[in-house]
Amino acid sequence: MRGVLRGGPSTMVRGGARWIAFGLALFLSPGCGGEGAKKDGHAGADGSAAKSGGTAPYHVGLVFDVGGLGDKSFNDAAYRGLQKAKTELGIEFEYLEPGEGSERDAALRQLASGKAQLVFGVGFLFTDDIKKVAAEYPDKKFACIDYTWQEGEPVPANLAGIKFREEEGSALVGALSALLSKSGTVGFVGGMDIPLIHKFEAGYRAGFLAEKADGKVLVNYAGVTGEAFANPAKGKELALAQIDRGADIIFHASGSTGLGVFEAARERKVLAIGVDSDQQAEAPGFILTSMVKQVDVAVFESVKSAKAGSFQGGVRVLGLKEGGVDYINDANNAQWITPEVKAKVEALRAEIIAGSFPVPSK
Amino acid sequence: MSDREITNLRLQAFALSTLQTVGPVAASIALGLGLAGLLVALLGASPTQFFTTLWAGTLGSTYGFSQVLFKATPLIFTGLAVALAFQARLFNIGAEGQMVIGGLAMAWAGASFPGLPFPLGVIEALAFGALAGGLWGAIPGLLKARTGAHEVIVTIMLNFVALALANYLLANHLALPETVRSAEVTAGATLPRFSDFWSALRGSPLNLALLLGVAAAILLELWSNRTPVGFSLRVLGEGPKQARYAGLPLARLTVFAMTASGALAALAGSNFILGYKHYYEEGFSAGAGFQGIAVALLARNRPIWIVPSAIFFGLLSYGGLVVNSIVPRELIDLLEAVILLFFIVFDRMLRTLPDRLLLLRARAPETP
Incomplete structure (x- = not known):
């Protein structure tokens, strides 16, 4: 969810800056404002090498959120899911990257009116649009990642809304922080101060206190606007202040603001925890782990069930049990996550899955 | 000079002016387009498929063309905003910010007075939007008139202020929970869609804002050619010194031009807010304020030419989505920039053509 939010405002600002540069170029000099394609290998209508079977391969369409392909996070994860489906299930797919504002429903409609049998909208911004388009094309299937939904709200039968229990994954990294913190004080840096990000905070706090009841969680948010997801300087400032107050592990849920958190961790030799996808590469040696949201898994599983004819409309919430969220544990962080530490975190996972440790979401 | 020679000269003049008007465009x-075809081929896609898809998805179908017009609608308003300011030789780079501020006010006003019936609700929302955008535009106008602060710098900077302010107001006061959008406007403040009357346009967001835009272009054309204030503005644009000598109130005209420009830019929001989604959403302007500069440039700041110019940019904008599964979206951005650059160069070349021809003719006897 956060990933999308970050995509929105930050690209808007970037888009604005680009247009200003463009406008200036018009007046000041005839310099070329055209940007080269920033994406590598735009494969276009993928799957042109259609599997030659008796029937046409299953066709999937996907519309990216404003961040677009190449964001190293949310959108890229969705793309990975599609590619996996292509190699393992033999589907073919096409995708669109609408800009900001008004094109989301036009893009969905374009795919739904074409060959696509299943159409994805990636990001909570699609909620209203996909609901409307799903009603217009009752014979097509739709799925929306990070669907915004209030309990009891009706959902079209041909639409699957997918949500994540970010608080559950956050609880695991919270427990991990408690087990590894020497000072007993850890930090949380959120992006925009909204209920969505509060889920990360609440889960992190609950997991931390479960392992260290007398510990302390310092909490700061980078701001109240979309800018808060794209402000590394602010992230660094907040993280440094938390380190000064004793925090030796900091979890961020703040988009590219988190890059500043990593910078602070590197400077003061403390550990940071990434979010959404594995962020180990952003500051090797200083990233304890990352709380990942398995958007790729969600996309893949949706394609698989739709292709098998077992597609189900309605809202699905993916937590630890469903493999929708998790933390990274590999060779890069084995030095911290020892078998004993891991055993304790896994015990918490089992409790959460069994329902004996309810994780708060606000 | 004989009649025949005069007719000949007239024909030549006509041919030249036609060439100068239509030629660069x-x-x-x-x-x-040629360059686009080349780039498509270089990207490994088929140019034929590119152009046929582009055509079929835009001008070649009713639905596609309605999407093009929908995309063009805000550009008509922002193009007019830039053109109006430019008649007084003021560069309004702030249409984006004026549109954002005006749009937020429009969405708030549209949702806040549920009692108003159809045309009144729309008029009220438009009025609030124009007022807010006009006030925002008046700031650089006042600063220019009072202190001489350059409007380019001020309007650019105010764009950032506008975005930050709108985001703050949205996040803290106007947004619905878990979203980045405001509440929906009331039924009385909603602009009807064309698809309500014409079933071929099912799903198309094209709405009455288009007609408002066209009407605004016609009115502005008449206004700037036929009224004293419109004329004064153009005199100011042609030469401030002469305007001062003629006794025109320069400061008041400057503030007026920027205010009216800001109000026009704000009305661009009506397409999205009153006609399409019925709420304000972060990023709804989608750069229309900045694109208005390009629209005005291609239309040479003539209000009536803004309409076709906006349609052309709307075509590219929607076309980008149509061909997105064949080529990256950036290709269309590039195409847009390249066309504008060619246009600037050709326009300049053809405008100086008569002078250069005269120069050649004058030199002709000297050359052996």
């Missing part, structure tokens, strides 16, 4: 579009 046609040549730059043709060259731009």
Whole structure:
């Protein structure tokens, strides 16, 4: 969810800056404002090498959120899911990257009116649009990642809304922080101060206190606007202040603001925890782990069930049990996550899955 | 000089002015499209498929064309905003910010007075939007008139202020929970869609804002040619010194031009807010304020030409989505920039053409 939010405002600002540069170029000099394609290998209508079977391969369409392909996070994860489906299930797919504002429903409609049998909208911004388009094309299937939904709200039968229990994954990294913190004080840096990000905070706090009841969680948010997801300087400032107050592990849920958190961790030799996808590469040696949201898994599983004819409309919430969220544990962080530490975190996972440790979401 | 020679000269003058008007537009579009074909081929896609898909998805179908017009609608308003300011030689780079501020006010006003019936609700929302955008535009106008602060710098900077302010107001006061949008406007403040009357346009967001835009273009054309204030503005644009000598109130005209420009830019939001989604959403302007500069440039700041110019940019904008599964979206951005650059160059070349021809003729006897 956060990933999308970050995509929105930050690209808007970037888009604005680009247009200003463009406008200036018009007046000041005839310099070329055209940007080269920033994406590598735009494969276009993928799957042109259609599997030659008796029937046409299953066709999937996907519309990216404003961040677009190449964001190293949310959108890229969705793309990975599609590619996996292509190699393992033999589907073919096409995708669109609408800009900001008004094109989301036009893009969905374009795919739904074409060959696509299943159409994805990636990001909570699609909620209203996909609901409307799903009603217009009752014979097509739709799925929306990070669907915004209030309990009891009706959902079209041909639409699957997918949500994540970010608080559950956050609880695991919270427990991990408690087990590894020497000072007993850890930090949380959120992006925009909204209920969505509060889920990360609440889960992190609950997991931390479960392992260290007398510990302390310092909490700061980078701001109240979309800018808060794209402000590394602010992230660094907040993280440094938390380190000064004793925090030796900091979890961020703040988009590219988190890059500043990593910078602070590197400077003061403390550990940071990434979010959404594995962020180990952003500051090797200083990233304890990352709380990942398995958007790729969600996309893949949706394609698989739709292709098998077992597609189900309605809202699905993916937590630890469903493999929708998790933390990274590999060779890069084995030095911290020892078998004993891991055993304790896994015990918490089992409790959460069994329902004996309810994780708060606000 | 005989009658025949005079007719000949007239014909020549007509041919030249036609060439100067139409030539740069046609040549730059043709060259731009040619280059696009080349780039498509270089990207490994088929140019034929590219152009047929582009055509079928935009001008070649009713639905597609309605989407093009929908995309063009805000550009008509922002193009007019830039053109109006430019008649007084003021560069309004702040249409984006004026549109954002005006749009937020429009969405708030549209949702806040549920009692108003159809046309009144729309008029009220438009009025609030125009007022807010006009006030925002008046700031650089006042600063220019009072202190001489350059409007380019001020309007650019105010864009950032506008975005930050709108985001703050949205996040803290106007947004619905878990979203980045405001509440929906009331039924009385909603602009009807064309698809309500014409079933071929099912799903198309094209709405009455288009007609408002066209009407605004016609009115502005008449206004700037036929009224004293419109004339004064153009005199100011042609030469401030002469305007001062003629006794025109320069400061008041400057503030007026920027205010009216800001109000027009704000009305661009009506397409999205009153006609399409019925709420304000972060990023709804989608750069229309900045694109208005390009629209005005291609239309040479003539209000009536803004309409076709906006349609052309709307075509590119929607076309980008149509061909997105064949080529990256950036290709269309590039195409847009290339066409504009060609246009600027050709326009300048053809405008100086008569002078250069005269120069050649004057030199002719000397050359052996």
